[in-house]
Amino acid sequence: MRLATFSYEGQVRIGVLDPLENLLTDLSSIAPHLPKNMSSLIVLGVDGLNEVKKTLEKADQDNQIPIDKVTLNAPIWPPVRDPFAVGRNYHEHAKEFHDSGFDATSGSKAVPDHPIIFTKATTSVTGPFDPVPAHLDKTNTTDYEGELAVIIGPGGRGISKSEALNHVYGYTVSNDVTARTLQHQHKQWTIGKGIDGYCPMGPYLLTSDEAGDVNDMHLQTWVNGELRQDALVKDLIFDVPTLVATISENITLLPGDIILTGTPVGVGIGFQPPVFLKSGDLVKVSIDPIGTIENKII
Ligand code: MG
Numbered sequence: 001m002r003l004a005t006f007s008y009e010g011q012v013r014i015g016v017l018d019p020l021e022n023l024l025t026d027l028s029s030i031a032p033h034l035p036k037n038m039s040s041l042i043v044l045g046v047d048g049l050n051e052v053k054k055t056l057e058k059a060d061q062d063n064q065i066p067i068d069k070v071t072l073n074a075p076i077w078p079p080v081r082d083p084f085a086v087g088r089n090y091h092e093h094a095k096e097f098h099d100s101g102f103d104a105t106s107g108s109k110a111v112p113d114h115p116i117i118f119t120k121a122t123t124s125v126t127g128p129f130d131p132v133p134a135h136l137d138k139t140n141t142t143d144y145e146g147e148l149a150v151i152i153g154p155g156g157r158g159i160s161k162s163e164a165l166n167h168v169y170g171y172t173v174s175n176d177v178t179a180r181t182l183q184h185q186h187k188q189w190t191i192g193k194g195i196d197g198y199c200p201m202g203p204y205l206l207t208s209d210e211a212g213d214v215n216d217m218h219l220q221t222w223v224n225g226e227l228r229q230d231a232l233v234k235d236l237i238f239d240v241p242t243l244v245a246t247i248s249e250n251i252t253l254l255p256g257d258i259i260l261t262g263t264p265v266g267v268g269i270g271f272q273p274p275v276f277l278k279s280g281d282l283v284k285v286s287i288d289p290i291g292t293i294e295n296k297i298i
Contacts (some may be wrong), residue, residue: 006070030063039256064218075205080256087116089262096270120195128293145263146221146285152257160295161221164241229266
């Protein structure tokens with residue numbers, strides 16, 4: 001299923017997309033007994049999903065809203081806590097970042113021995129078509145990073161690699177927008193990657209049961225129609241099970257937690273000289289089979 005969080009008639013609601021008809025079934029109206037936000041639905045696990053499926057069978061026009069009549073929010077809204085994210089997790093991007101002069105952390109090695117885990121502020125999370133307020137970056141060095149985001153279902157601590165995918169509720173598309181000068185000068189990445197509005201996500205949460213093999217997912221990023229990133233998720237240095245196992249070995253994962261898995265080669269600092277985003281640019285990140293987010297730079 002493609003689950004969505006959306007705003008309609010002044011209320012934040014959750015729903016299910018019918019991709020053929022472009023209609024959203026409004027779970028808030030048809031199933032008032034279900035939770036009103038996505039992370040609470042995720043807490044119900046498989047039982048919650050089965051309840052949603054049952055509800056869909058009785059949906060009719062009164063409960064369906066054309067997609068162009070709503071504003072899509074990030075699928076997990078509000079976020080449970082700061083999304084986790086991963087640095088330098090595709091080989092060619094690791095080299096590109098290492099060689100750019102903007103990485104204050106890598107030392108002599110481009111490819112890390114262990115996953116580099118950081119977090120983005122909850123206040124950076126925005127909807128799939130919201131503008132990115134790059135004017136907040138006083139250093140004018142804002143860059144894009146198209147990324148697959150993993151949504152955790154059953155939480156836990158000490159999750160093994162072999163069990164990890166059983167803890168993945170689904171997937172969505174994200175852009176780990178980054179102010180490169182701030183990322184570099186503050187050494188830690190919290191400020192450079194945590195600016196308000198610097199984590200657009202969506203448009204839907206594609207549940208694991210319909211997502212197929214995550215390694216086959218295909219990520220592409222365009223800036224003003226020019227293809228900049230083009231990669232398969234199977235090219236990750238540390239794959240999804242490794243990331244879930246690594247984080248949960250130390251930090252208890254919670255239902256609804258978000259993990260941005262890293263970006264492939266092709267970001268703006270890979271150019272000579274670097275090319276940063278400017279007001280009016282349009283960044284589009286697409287992951288087949290999830291969907292596409294599109295964000296104007298303002
Ligand atoms: Mg990133």
